[in-house]
Amino acid sequence: MNRRPLCFGRLLLVVLLGTWSLPLTGQPLSGPAAPAPTSAPANEPQSPTYRPDSLYPLDGLLAERQAALNFDPLTGIGQLLSGGDLIRFKLGEGLFLFGGSLISWLEPVRWVDGRLQAPGATLQAMGEWFALRRAERTALTSVAVILIDPGHGGRDPGAVGLFGSGSAAWQAREKDITLAIALELYRQLTQLWPDKTILITRTGDTFPSLEDRVSMANGLELGVNEAIIYISIHANASFNARANGFEVWYLNPEYRRTVLDDSKTEGHSQDVLPILNTMLEEEYTTESIFLARAIQDGLSAQVGGQTSNRGVRAEEWFVVRNARMPSVLVEVGFVTNEAEAQRLSTEAYLQKLTKGIYNGVVSFVDYFEQRRTPSTP
Incomplete structure (x- = not known):
């Protein structure tokens, strides 16, 4: 870059x-x-x-x-x-x-x-x-806030992989996988950047709604030249039991939305607002793609030899569609693939996934802030 x-x-x-x-x-x-x-x-x-x-x-x-x-x-x-x-x-x-x-x-x-x-x-x-x-x-620009969102939780287990039978039956639940990764990512980023605000949408087996998660992000007040990024963590599922791998999603650039905060546009010329909204949309898309690629590269370096790299993709997921900031959705693997579900159930593999996301975030923030001395992962 x-x-x-x-x-x-x-x-x-x-x-x-x-x-x-x-x-x-x-x-x-x-x-x-x-x-x-x-x-x-x-x-x-x-x-x-x-x-x-x-x-x-x-x-x-x-x-x-x-x-x-x-x-x-x-x-x-x-x-x-x-x-x-x-x-x-x-x-x-x-x-x-x-x-x-x-x-x-x-x-x-x-x-x-x-x-x-x-x-x-x-x-x-x-x-x-x-x-x-x-x-x-x-x-002066800095990424002041990083919001980590472990998908699902509480009454919503997310995707579930069921394997074996009888006393040998076991399962891999998306909500448990995403929370484990998010908590460790939160710990590592807080340790690296004590001066930044690192937030997480849940710290236990609770169920914040999709609206609650997005509102938490959109409701944050930023100072002059401060920015926020949103990282949503999920696990995948498929009817194809052989499907495996990680991927990172960002909002489809063709999707049109209003990203201006109405409370901050009062008294501003109505003529310029459509131009400003388009500029903001383009900014969010550009930065989201950079963030997605950085995380994808980080994951590939950590687990690329053990599972498939499914690339960076565009889609209109709720959280990336409604967050008024650069945002990505990370799919760390398939709980419906037994071999991958077994990996996703081990602390060592979850640590690798966390490290991949962490390295991607650090790479993006260093790039964005143009530091003279890069952060040490």
Whole structure:
């Protein structure tokens, strides 16, 4: 993995949900003032050189910063979105809102020759602010919360493999397997990252509903530049007694859903919400695929020689469909395959599965946070 997505999940909301307000610095609005120029990091595209007083189409800035433009010709209000960061402007007026708190006076955007154009100094200031925001997000972003969800429990045993007869009869229950793995994964991640919040949906033989599990994840409050990932652990079953192996699922990218939190969009422009929702969907899907692949690689390294690697797959499971964050569902093996059920009933094999998931999570978090010194598994 050598390329990092622009933003991560719910982090988008932190930047975008501001309102028109005075600068937080307390500095008065006087004269033409722009965000302070900064040097872009080495891997950041450099802004082109503009002549301050010459007019340029906005197209160049859109391409340079991979930005999207939303403009309402009736109100004259425009919004530029780049990597989750937002600049608002009004046609013909010099008041610009950068993010949710910084107001600046710049030479205005105008409608010239059938297109939106702005002076070079204005485009330079906007491009430099986008570069600064991306650099800050890259430097500060962290996976603050990891939610582990052992499937089933209580009155719901999940998949059950029944073998033998009479006094030799035995069974392998999904709810027991998933809980054993989840508890050990919780212990290891808590030990590795005492500064992160590691949560688990159940610690015993209880039955939180699917809605309860998802609500626990969606209801968490995150700080600025903090993110959460959701890992649901399950065991598989099949009418084919020879079916075996592990697989990791993420939400089908074709499935359309609303991922914006309604409580955090009040007062925000209705025009931009569909764009923002689509961006969030794409972010969640991208990060979920990366997380799924990392866990799949971890499992393959631990148990790939003992069972089948069934790959990374897309599906519309309830927990990944309704969680408003990057989320995956891990199937650790088939309880209906007697040989695999026997392995799933041993502590040694469950430890290997746990280690595989653990290594995948650590790999993903290190990649996402771009640590200078990777975590030691």
